[in-house]
Amino acid sequence: MNIKIGFEVHQQIATRRKMYCNCPTNYQDVPPNTNVCPICTGMPGAKPLPPNQRAVEAAVEIALMLGCRVYTNQTIYIQRKHYDYPDLPSGYQRTSLPLAGGGSLLGVRIREIHLEEDPGQYDPLGGNVDYNRSGIPLVEIVTEPDMKSPEEARNFLRALVRVLEYTGKVRPEAGGAMRADVNISLEGGGRVEVKNVNSIKGAYRALRYEVIRQREKLKRGLGVERETRAFLESQMVTVPMRVKETEEDYRYIPDPDIFPLILDEGWVEKIRERMAEPPHLRESRLISEYKITRAAAEVIVSERELADLYEAVAREVDPKLVAIWFRTRLKKVLNYMKLRAADIKFTPAQLAGLLRMVRDRQLTPEQGELVLRELAKHPAEPEKIIARLGLFPIKREELLPIIARVIEENQKAVEDYRSGKEEAINFLTGKVLQLTGRRADPREITRLLIEKIGKK
Amino acid sequence: MAEGTLAKLARIRGGELSAAENVASALERIQELDRRINSFIELNPNALAEAEAVDRKIKRGERVGKLAGLTIGIKSNINVAGLRATCASRTLQNYVSPYDAEVIKRIRAEDGIIIGMNNMDEFACGSSGETSAFGPTDNPAAPGHIPGGSSSGGAAAIAARLCDLCLGTDTGGSIRNPASHCGIVGLKPTYGLVPRQGLIDLGMSLDQIGPLSADVAGTALLLETIAGRSDNECIMLKVDRVNYSELLREKSLKGMRIGISEKFSELTDPAIMKVIDGQIEKLRDLGAEIVEVDLPNLERGLSAYYLIVSVEFFSGTRKFDGRKYGRRIEDVCGEEVLRRILRGRYISQKEYRGKFYQRALQVRTLVRRELLAAFERVDVIVGPTVPKLPHRLGTKITPMEMYAYDYLTVPANLAGICAGVVNAGRVNGIPVGLQVQGRVLGEPEVLRVMQALEAAG
Ligand SMILES: [Zn+2]
Numbered sequence: 008m009n010i011k012i013g014f015e016v017h018q019q020i021a022t023r024r025k026m027y028c029n030c031p032t033n034y035q036d037v038p039p040n041t042n043v044c045p046i047c048t049g050m051p052g053a054k055p056l057p058p059n060q061r062a063v064e065a066a067v068e069i070a071l072m073l074g075c076r077v078y079t080n081q082t083i084y085i086q087r088k089h090y091d092y093p094d095l096p097s098g099y100q101r102t103s104l105p106l107a108g109g110g111s112l113l114g115v116r117i118r119e120i121h122l123e124e125d126p127g128q129y130d131p132l133g134g135n136v137d138y139n140r141s142g143i144p145l146v147e148i149v150t151e152p153d154m155k156s157p158e159e160a161r162n163f164l165r166a167l168v169r170v171l172e173y174t175g176k177v178r179p180e181a182g183g184a185m186r187a188d189v190n191i192s193l194e195g196g197g198r199v200e201v202k203n204v205n206s207i208k209g210a211y212r213a214l215r216y217e218v219i220r221q222r223e224k225l226k227r228g229l230g231v232e233r234e235t236r237a238f239l240e241s242q243m244v245t246v247p248m249r250v251k252e253t254e255e256d257y258r259y260i261p262d263p264d265i266f267p268l269i270l271d272e273g274w275v276e277k278i279r280e281r282m283a284e285p286p287h288l289r290e291s292r293l294i295s296e297y298k299i300t301r302a303a304a305e306v307i308v309s310e311r312e313l314a315d316l317y318e319a320v321a322r323e324v325d326p327k328l329v330a331i332w333f334r335t336r337l338k339k340v341l342n343y344m345k346l347r348a349a350d351i352k353f354t355p356a357q358l359a360g361l362l363r364m365v366r367d368r369q370l371t372p373e374q375g376e377l378v379l380r381e382l383a384k385h386p387a388e389p390e391k392i393i394a395r396l397g398l399f400p401i402k403r404e405e406l407l408p409i410i411a412r413v414i415e416e417n418q419k420a421v422e423d424y425r426s427g428k429e430e431a432i433n434f435l436t437g438k439v440l441q442l443t444g445r446r447a448d449p450r451e452i453t454r455l456l457i458e459k460i461g462k463k
Numbered sequence: 464m465a466e467g468t469l470a471k472l473a474r475i476r477g478g479e480l481s482a483a484e485n486v487a488s489a490l491e492r493i494q495e496l497d498r499r500i501n502s503f504i505e506l507n508p509n510a511l512a513e514a515e516a517v518d519r520k521i522k523r524g525e526r527v528g529k530l531a532g533l534t535i536g537i538k539s540n541i542n543v544a545g546l547r548a549t550c551a552s553r554t555l556q557n558y559v560s561p562y563d564a565e566v567i568k569r570i571r572a573e574d575g576i577i578i579g580m581n582n583m584d585e586f587a588c589g590s591s592g593e594t595s596a597f598g599p600t601d602n603p604a605a606p607g608h609i610p611g612g613s614s615s616g617g618a619a620a621i622a623a624r625l626c627d628l629c630l631g632t633d634t635g636g637s638i639r640n641p642a643s644h645c646g647i648v649g650l651k652p653t654y655g656l657v658p659r660q661g662l663i664d665l666g667m668s669l670d671q672i673g674p675l676s677a678d679v680a681g682t683a684l685l686l687e688t689i690a691g692r693s694d695n696e697c698i699m700l701k702v703d704r705v706n707y708s709e710l711l712r713e714k715s716l717k718g719m720r721i722g723i724s725e726k727f728s729e730l731t732d733p734a735i736m737k738v739i740d741g742q743i744e745k746l747r748d749l750g751a752e753i754v755e756v757d758l759p760n761l762e763r764g765l766s767a768y769y770l771i772v773s774v775e776f777f778s779g780t781r782k783f784d785g786r787k788y789g790r791r792i793e794d795v796c797g798e799e800v801l802r803r804i805l806r807g808r809y810i811s812q813k814e815y816r817g818k819f820y821q822r823a824l825q826v827r828t829l830v831r832r833e834l835l836a837a838f839e840r841v842d843v844i845v846g847p848t849v850p851k852l853p854h855r856l857g858t859k860i861t862p863m864e865m866y867a868y869d870y871l872t873v874p875a876n877l878a879g880i881c882a883g884v885v886n887a888g889r890v891n892g893i894p895v896g897l898q899v900q901g902r903v904l905g906e907p908e909v910l911r912v913m914q915a916l917e918a919a920g
Contacts, residue, residue, distance in 0.1 A: 045562050049782045051555065052542045052564060052663040054696040087778055098781020258811040260820070263667035263775055264659075265697045 008222065009194035012160045012214060013152035017145050017186045018171055019125065019178040020065045025142035026124045027055035027101070027265075034139035047142035049096030054264050058085070062122060062144035063106075063268060065176035068278050069146055070107030070120040072170050072285040077107040077275045082267040085122075088257040093136050094129040101262055102147070106270060112170065112287060115163050116151040122268075123147050146177075152190060152198075157214035160189075164207045169286045173311045189213055189238075193221045196231030201245050203237045213238040213245055220245070289314055297326035303334040313348035319355035324362045332362060336376045340383050353386035361389040371448040374398045401446040406439075410455050413438045421460055432456060465624060468533070468681035469708075475532040478521055482514035482532025482576065485627075489534040489578055493625050500601045500623055502616040504539050505547050506579035517574045528573030530688060534626040535570060536617050539580045540587055541630060541672065542661040543567050546577075550586045550663055551595035553795035554783045564661020565696075566630060566672050566689040573688050578626045581616030587632060587665040588776070588799045589613050590640050590868040591854070596797065599856055604646040605893040609853045611641030611868075617675045618645040628685045629675040634665045635768050636848075636872025638673045642884040643848035643896025648682045648913065649675045653903050654879035655700040657686075658693040664779030666772035667698075669876040679885065679914040683707040686906065702904065710907045716749045716915050719908070722756040722841035730762060730870050731850040738888040738895045739847045745919050746845065746912070756837040756844060760829050761874055767826035768873040769803075769866060770810060774820050777807025802862065831878040838880075838902040843912050847871055848884050848898040852891065871898065881906050885913040 025032055028046035045053035070077055083106050087099040103122040110117035127141040148167070154160040168185065171177045187210055192198040199217060204210045221231045236245040261267070284292070286308045293304045293314070307317045307330065321329045341348070361382065365375040370393070381392045393399065413435055414421055423431040432453055439452045474480040490506070497503055507513075517532050537543055540550045542560035544567075549555045563571070570577065584594040592615025593599040602610040603623035610619040614631030618641030621629055631638040633651035642649030650673050657672045664670065674685035684707075691704035723743060728736045747753050780800075785791030793801060810819035837844060850870050854860060875882040880903055887897035897916065901909035 050542075050561065051548060051550075051558065051782070051788070052540075052560075052661045054660045054662075054698075056695060057697045089778065089781055091781070091784060093786060096782060096787075098784055099778060256813050258778075258808070258813070260774060260778055260811060263698070 010155050010218065011152035011192050012154035012157070013190045014148070014150045014160070014164070014210075015188040015190075016148045016150075016164070016167060017123065018148070019185075020062045020144040020146055021176055021178045022059055022061045022065070022144055024059060026059050026062055026122075026144040027142055029056065030142065032143050034137075034143065037139060039135070039137035039139060042139040043141070047096070048138045049098075055101070055262075058122070058265065058268065059144060061176075063270075064278060065144075065174060066106060066120060066122050066146045067270065067275055068174050068176060068282050069148070069171060070110065071275075071279050071282055072174060073110035073112055073117045073120070073148070074285075075107035075110030075117055075120055077270060078105065079270045079272040079275050082269055084261040084267045085265045086259045087262050088259055090255055090257060092126070092129070094126040094141070096127065096138060096141060100124060100126060101265070103268060106268065113163050113166050115153040118149045118151050121147040121149070152192070157211050157218060160214055161207060161211040164210055166287060168207065169309065173283050173286050175283070175311070189217075191217050191221070193218070193225060193231065196221050196225055197233035199231065199233070200235045201238050202235060202248065203240075205240065209238060209240055212243050216244055283311055286311070286314070293317070297321055297330065299327055299330035303330040306334045306338055310348040312351065316348065316351065316355055316358070320359045320362065323356070323359035325366060328366060329362060336372070336379060340376070340380050344380075344383055346383060351383070353382045357382060357386060357389060364389065364393075368448070369400055370398065371400065371446075373445065373449070374400075397444075398446065400448070401443045406443065406447055406452075406455070409439055409442050410452070410459060413442065414456070414459055424460060465677065467678050468627060468676060468684060471627065472529075472531065472533060472684075476521065476527065480532075482517040482521075482574075483511055485532050486510050486514040486534055486576055486578065489626050492623070493579070496603075496623055497620075497625060500603055500619050500625075501598050502582050502600050502619040502623065502625060503536065503579045504549060504551065504582050504595075504597050504616070507543075507546060507577050509545075510534070510576050510578050514576050517576070520574070528575070529684060530570060530573040530575030530628075533575055533628055534578040535575045535685075536578055536581045536620045536626045536629040537567070538583050538614055538617055538629070538631050540583065540632060540663040540665075541567065542663070543577055543580065546580050548580070548663060549597070551583045551597055552585045552792070552797075552800070553596045554789055554792045555663075556596065556789060558788050560661075562661065565658035565693055567661065569689050570630075570685075575628070575688070581614070581620060581629060581631075583616055584613035584637075584799075585797050586663075586776070586780070586800050587613040587634060587637055588803055590636065590865055592616070592619070592641065593856065594797050594799050601856065602645055602853065605644070605853065607855055608893060609644065609856055611644035611849070611853055613637040614641050614649075614675060618642055618647055618649065621645065621647045621675050621677055624677070627676070628681050630672055630685070630689070631675045632662060632665070632670055632672050633872075633876065634669045634671075634772060635876050636869045638675060639848050639872050639882060639884040639896065639898060640868060642675055643886075643898075644853045644894060646886045646889075646894030646896070647675060647677055648679050648883070648885050648917070649673065650682050650686060650883035650906070650909070651875060651881060652686060652690060652906060653700070653881040654876070655698055656690045656702065656881070656904065656906070658689075658696055658699060660693065660696045664776070666775040666876075667779060668775060669768075669772065671876075679910060679917050680708065680711065682883065682913075683711055683910050686910075690906075700904070705907070707906060707910055711910060711914055713911060714915065714918070716746065716751040716912065719751045719843070719912070720754050720841040721746055721751045721912065722754050722837055722844035723846060724756050724758045724761070724837075724844065726758045726761045727846035727871065731847045732852065732890075734890045735847050735850070735852065735895050738890060739845075739897055742887045742897050742916055743845060745916060749915050749919065751912075754841050756841060758833055758837060758874075760826075760833055762870055763826055764830045764874045764877050765866060765870050767823040767830070768869070768877060769806075770819050770823035771827065771877075773803045773807035774811045775807070776803050777811060780804055799862070799865075827877045830874050834874060834878040834880060834900070835902070838905075842901070842908045843905065844900045845912065846898055846900075848896040852893050852895075875900050879903060881909055883909045883913050885916050887916070
């Protein structure tokens, strides 16, 4: 069955002040209706200030990272989109004509990028409106209907969020900063738009629900009509929206109170030079430049700061070893400590020093992980941490008597191994490791044990 | 002839007349006369206290502003903190402004005293002063006739000498039309010269705030107070303050090229034209060169204007949805406001956009080009302000007859140029104003011509 899925993603841009006034944007941290002024509450007579340049810049950067062509040196009108809803103080929302288009991400074509402003927040139960959010800049990213399954759509959204985070200019996804309108059609049916989707998970669930619903209708020969539906997160279903909301004519007009945007080509090129390398491109580059696996590269580029750290360390030590560590032990330590890469305090040189010791077998990988955990908690030179933890590799002449002793004291296990019970060797290795105070490399112990036991 | 604005200002600054006395006598006159004229909706309860503060400054020998102690009426579509900006509409009848418009801040900074809020056509939609929810305004210069609109209260207040200066607004002639009918001076500045932050919308791409006064010096004084760059809004020209009063010291019209057009007489009542022609002869006598200019599309501006204004007005009034300010505009407004909202709503529909709004914008471009081309040959263009005499209050006229008052004033708004009005004489005892249109930022030339005519008497 041929499925077509597309998105209109709305993401809040992290600026200090709102799009058309000087109110602060930390709307979640303050009591209702405190970050407001005549402009963002649409008081009679209030006129917008010139558009926030930082928001325009962020939208341009996002467009460039998605491989879009930015429409420079031409007038881009800010339009008024009229609709009647309590959260909209002026009865219209300001939205720009496309300022870029023609990009792509994971093979999904990006049709166009717009700048918008957020409305306030309406609480239908209490009948209250909080305008703290009103006027916060949004970037709208519109894709072509190029995704063919809910899974592909989910992957796309994950990749998109990663690109957005890479810019460092959007609000984190948590807290409803990302919202999406989803459109989906099955072969032989009409296009259905689903609104009110507030997360990647929500988009995936809404799409799964729609695929099943539409497939069933088509199977029964009922046909799927073109319509707009709303996603109910709590029940994980979509329901039709009132006809009025879907047949609305927004009566777009250019806002007479705002000069159209004109994006200077030189300015856009400066943004391109300064901007971060987009994660999907960086992933490919890391694979070819450092000869590492796609699985490792995927983990490494998952956060911009993690990828920056990787490249800094990979210049010092074997890039493949570093990649393995990033994918396994570093990831584990960060997850365990609930740290984001941006929160890492140790330096690339400290991590490189540690990995060099592992490479030179001055430390076992297990010991290395202990040091790494300390490093994440209390950054210091790895040598100091090793001294503090009393970690130094055991000498061979110290290790051999311990092995002999363990063989001596565990004859049953030795017999088991000899009679073909492979796992008995792990038991013996564990015993030795314990007696060395975990200072020996388990692989080395096993090798020595087999040497001794096998010799007999 | 009553005392001129500058003479009064000198007496206040010199301590001969206190600001408080000036305010008190204004309040007395309003008390005495405005019941009949109905030019104010609300008075500023702090006016006297504000005047006393100015007097204290004068007494202490401190620097005082250029409007020190003058009484100023404000059109009710401009926000003045603590007073009601009703737009003379039931929708906003209880809306008390929480903030000062930028022009009000500038007036306060120059020690002008806001005396009150003037009556007007509802939401500035009208050319007669009769559509206010607070009742019509009389014309003190021709009692029983309309004062013109939509800045009806301001023009009438000046004509009746109820206050020294007024702020009006002009979207398609709303300053110039009542200035003409009331025999006073008014000026619509170049679009983008005066900040609109705090002005309640009619047609945002056309609206300008401007002065009304008894003499040209008063208009120059108020204009230089409110004009000039502001970083607090987008659509502003980046121009510094200009001292228009200073420029008015140049009295001669020698070397000035003044344009006239046959088009004006085609559209205008011959009796009015006769008065205007008399003034043009005076200009020639004063040393100006009179040049004929071609304005073939001038009258096409009117219908384009009403399409544009209706679409923008529809958009601007969406906030009056009944949730925040009293009742929903469509439920309580007058006929003309409703007519414009519905027209704007109709022609902004997706399927008609190309047909009406876009075409109106094309006509606007045409009219603008035509005027700008004329200004390559002349410094100003003079002619009548309103093509016909004001009707008697209460006369029923059709919407098209009402719109026809605006034929000669809307082109300046469409083109974004400036235009002033000065009295030219009377027809049947009713004042007739001469309109002086100037190029973009051509206020100095416009004011000079107005002053020359005023001085010639
Ligand atoms: Zn604000």
